Amino acid sequence: MIDSAHIAAVTTADFERVVIQGSFERPVLVDFWADWCAPCRQLMPILSRLAEAFDGQFLLAKVDTEAEQALAAQAGIRSLPTVQLFKEGQVVDQFMGALPEGQIREFLSRHLSRASDRLLDQARQSMAAGDLSEAAALIERAQHEDPDNRQVFVAQVQLKAAEGDAEGALALLERTPLELANDAELAA
Known part of the structure; x- marks a missing residue:
């Protein structure tokens, strides 16, 4: 049993x-x-x-x-x-x-979502709704809870772009981890 x-x-x-x-x-x-x-x-x-x-x-x-x-x-x-x-x-x-x-x-x-992925989904919804401070808090929480989740980096770049901070987004991109260099979400 x-x-x-x-x-x-x-x-x-x-x-x-x-x-x-x-x-x-x-x-x-x-x-x-x-x-x-x-x-x-x-x-x-x-x-x-x-x-x-x-x-x-x-x-x-x-x-x-x-x-x-x-x-x-x-x-x-x-x-x-x-x-x-x-x-x-x-x-x-x-x-x-x-x-x-x-x-x-x-x-x-490859098939299971992480708790940090759910936080990042919420952050993207907040960005889409224009609530950038909420998005930033969710991304920070995701990074704190799961520092190995590479999608946190993608969300940070997206947030900088949504804030109109092109320099900040570019600075992050210059430090792009090699394994993310060809990520389709970063190219968008």
Whole structure:
């Protein structure tokens, strides 16, 4: 039995509700596994640990392919373990095999929004509404909470431009981190 709000054992009977419908509320990471599969046994504790570490940013749904063979066939599972990420009712990405934790974190980070991203969205809405002081406060909060989020830099440049501070925007752009140099949002 699974005793976590972030992890669920899924069967054919509840796959539609838990995975498909649930993926409209938050991403659902589906782990197709079997007890006889050694890589599955290696992967399972990593996925469980990440589900807890990400604290509800996604639901980990575990499908025992031995008990749910029809569901595995319907999902097109050809090798184990296979992990599929569902968002808005669709598979948006997947991987096969027991990846190291760092690669799985990278996989998840491509698809999960960060709290700082939500703050930056609010900041952009404030900029669009003309409330630049609110936007500045939200951007500063996002930077404080998540200094590694490169989108904070993009929002800072956008704010300078919205304030009519071309020199400030250019000064920021001159310090553009290399990995952001070709960012489409900065070019706009």
